[in-house]
Amino acid sequence: RALTGDLPAESTVEELLQAAHARYAPLGEGEVADYIPALAEADPALFGLALTEVDGTQHLAGDTSAPFTIQSISKAFVLALVLEAIGHEEVHRIVGVNNTGLPFNSVIALELNAGSPMNPMVNAGAIATTALMPGADAEQRWQGVHEGLSRFAGRSLEIDERVLRSESASNHRNRGIASLLASYERLRGDAPEMVEVYTRQCSLLVTAEDLAVMGATLADGGLNPVTGEQVVSAEVCRDTLAVLAACGMYELSGEWQFEIGLPAKSGVSGGIVAVAPGKGALGVFSPPLDRAGNSVRGQRACAHLARTLGLNLFAST
Ligand code: GLN
Numbered sequence: 001r002a003l004t005g006d007l008p009a010e011s012t013v014e015e016l017l018q019a020a021h022a023r024y025a026p027l028g029e030g031e032v033a034d035y036i037p038a039l040a041e042a043d044p045a046l047f048g049l050a051l052t053e054v055d056g057t058q059h060l061a062g063d064t065s066a067p068f069t070i071q072s073i074s075k076a077f078v079l080a081l082v083l084e085a086i087g088h089e090e091v092h093r094i095v096g097v098n099n100t101g102l103p104f105n106s107v108i109a110l111e112l113n114a115g116s117p118m119n120p121m122v123n124a125g126a127i128a129t130t131a132l133m134p135g136a137d138a139e140q141r142w143q144g145v146h147e148g149l150s151r152f153a154g155r156s157l158e159i160d161e162r163v164l165r166s167e168s169a170s171n172h173r174n175r176g177i178a179s180l181l182a183s184y185e186r187l188r189g190d191a192p193e194m195v196e197v198y199t200r201q202c203s204l205l206v207t208a209e210d211l212a213v214m215g216a217t218l219a220d221g222g223l224n225p226v227t228g229e230q231v232v233s234a235e236v237c238r239d240t241l242a243v244l245a246a247c248g249m250y251e252l253s254g255e256w257q258f259e260i261g262l263p264a265k266s267g268v269s270g271g272i273v274a275v276a277p278g279k280g281a282l283g284v285f286s287p288p289l290d291r292a293g294n295s296v297r298g299q300r301a302c303a304h305l306a307r308t309l310g311l312n313l314f315a316s317t
Contacts, residue, residue, distance in 0.1 A: 030288025030296035038166035048208035071267030115184025215281025261312030
């Protein structure tokens with residue numbers, strides 16, 4: 001079990017979380033994603049901030065039980081499941097761990113790198129990673145993803161069928177990316193089927209509170225601090241967090257580290273999970289996004305809390 005670290009006293013953490021929520025709730029910047037038609041209907045005012053400590057203590061501010069689709073944040077947890085299944089070397093060799101410096105749905109990134117998806121946090125790498133889940137067919141891989149992500153959350157996650165239908169009807173680009181991966185013989189599965197499993201994993205419903213628990217499991221060496229279940233190994237958490245640090249916020253990962261200093265992952269419906277190893281994790285939900293697809297309020301709230309709670313990994317004081 002990871003050390004509890006040195007978060008401030010419970011009452012202080014609670015106050016700081018509430019204060020961060022009050023401070024950024026009025027912020028009006030950013031645009032709700034609309035390239036997946038169903039996401040355009042999200043309420044831009046929703047804002048939830050949750051923190052789960054590695055001892056299982058939870059702190060909640062605002063809309064922490066509002067459900068939203070996990071989207072790209074699923075990539076972090078599917079990577080952990082695949083690392084657990086096939087190991088560090090194989091993930092490095094087959095998918096890669098370097099930032100593309102390009103948007104998450106870039107086709108050019110694949111062409112520039114001889115068909116290598118580069119990392120599991122962009123769509124190409126995530127589809128390739130999902131295809132590496134154990135299982136004889138797409139259905140078995142999906143079951144592994146669904147059960148695995150549910151173990152991180154500590155409850156059985158459900159699909160938002162409306163978002164799934166909406167994305168399935170409009171994801172021409174992801175189908176193109178998967179076909180291109182297949183043309184480079186970089187996809188361990190049938191391209192349309194792997195896109196289907198990937199789109200399903202993105203359509204799983206979570207809350208800010210769920211994200212905090214899922215992240216706290218990565219902060220706690222793979223032990224879910226709420227359910228007490230060992231979901232993945234400590235080595236897998238270390239490797240997953242390294243990839244999140246380099247690639248979790250897409251092409252803006254450098255700026256995120258410069259301002260915040262934590263492994264993190266965002267998704268286009270407005271979620272962010274930010275992990276403080278050995279301490280806990282923040283789960284944030286606020287739909288308006290910046291140009292890279294990262295929640296605007298989420299980033300500001302994480303930056304504020306990283307400072308006030310002393311979470312920045314690169315800070316020595
Ligand atoms: N399902 C979305 C897609 O594949 C996820 C993207 C994201 O959250 N950045 O485009």
